[in-house]
Amino acid sequence: MTEQKVQQQDESQLVAARRAKMDRWAEDLGVYPWGHREDGLTSLADAKAMFDQAAHDAQREEGAEDTRPRVKVAGRCIQHRAMGKLTFLVIRDDSGDLQISCSKAALPEEQFKVAKKLDYGDIIVAEGAVGATQKGEICVWADRFELACKSLVPPPEKFHGLSDTELRYRQRYMDMYSNPETIETFRMRSNIVSSIRAFMDAQQYLEVETPMMQPLAGGAAARPFQTHHNALDMSLFLRIAPELYLKRLLVGGMRKVYEINRNFRNEGVSRRHNPEFTMLEAYQAFGDCETMLTLTEEMIRESAKVVGDPAAISFGEHAIDYSKPFERISYGVLFENATGVSMSDESAVRAKAAELHIAGADKRNHWLLVADLFEEVAEGSIDPSRPTFVTDFPSAISPLTRPQKDDATLSYRWELFIADMEIANAYTELNDPDLQLQLFTEQLEGEDDEVAAFRTLDEDFIHALRVGMPPAGGLGLGIDRLVMLLTGNESIRDVILFPLMRSQETQSDDS
């Protein structure tokens, strides 16, 4: 019934006019509006590149042989200028735009009629010589012109494009055909991901796929989505991280593994957060967090080359240089620079927290206050235009990380910050099963809010660690955010094809 409602809304005069035209063409000209297979198509960019000036000049002379290259092309009409016995139109595919010139003299009559009355948005196939107009516009001079698909929906404004953000996300197909830069962004995204895969494969990492539906949602602290398997009558969570499964693979004997796939977190949405987002996680046996640091820096530098000059990729106001070695500063130093107190000085930390009106300054765990203060004042002090590794995170907020040999309050963990965003996070993995069990247990005891309801001790993971996991380095890297940085998109929704939007159906159906 919603379908009918939608159809009725769409059935405006504009749609009716397009239907009427389609029916008229079918009756009068025998035009089938939905096209058929076409072999030997040339992309519009390639067709344009085939233009041969000499051949073009030569054929203009009287009686000369036409040596211009011939092509068959297809695309969606985005401009249409009919001038009597001559019609120019511009079609678009994902390689670019190309003008098709239709002369009444060169086309069968019924084909010329279709060209002359074509609507914006219609998809066509044309064959002919690659030439140019008097003004020098490279075009295909069509001697075959056929409708390949009728578009029944009125198109967005041809000059300004589709700019309404809501429509752009909800009807991404409209956004893509109206705004070519959208396709370009997602082409870059694809190339970036390919370059990361190529990089990891070259390092002999094995790509694997671990469960997205998990009986226990572990490996991070976030609220999970819940679902249910009917036949097994079993509650399942969409994963919040693949970490605990990937580590099991190291236990099993794989030495280097990675996974690029979706995580799901039942949290708020923002310019930097989509409920489903893509993570790279990688684990290397006999590596440590330094191994992962080198790997990460090289990988990002390589992927930056995919989009342009890695020495200057702009993101908002910042020009970020990925070619230079990344900055490196320890969590404690950054903390002390920003707050003026040492993070290990509990009373000073409490005093500072009280000063900044941080909740629970007198009661909460010292290290949790440190983390709050860090996010409050220290994180912002990192130069957004310089990729910066923040190292030596406190152990208390790193339950899956090995504590440092000389100071157990610190851990072998870093996070990479670029443009005020957390991009990556890596550890020397904790592989001591007894300590891991202890940290998990403490973590569970410390939780008293609703988040705790989803947390359960993953006993099988502890069992796996008892079987024995080699010392290892592990990395998590947010692909969406990296793509934002490299493509200059400041909203995560612009680098996710179909970002989650509030449902419109419920509002009309429920009321």
Added chain:
RNA sequence: GAUCGCGUAGCUCAGCUGGUAGAGCACCUGACUUUUAAUCAGGCGGUCUUGGGUUCGAAUCCCAACGCGAUCACCA
């Protein structure tokens, strides 16, 4: 979840201190064989997001709901 902003034709947008709706593009009819957001002439197109309220009168002011955006919160 909180605060602020926005919601007008298919699209892009005007619409002032309240007087009952406008442009461009698109669409329809016609002219035009070298256009480039083609041009020219004529025409069609609106539950001003929705529901209340104030008022003689509301696109405009007030309240609420819905949607989108920004900031914040949440996201170790």
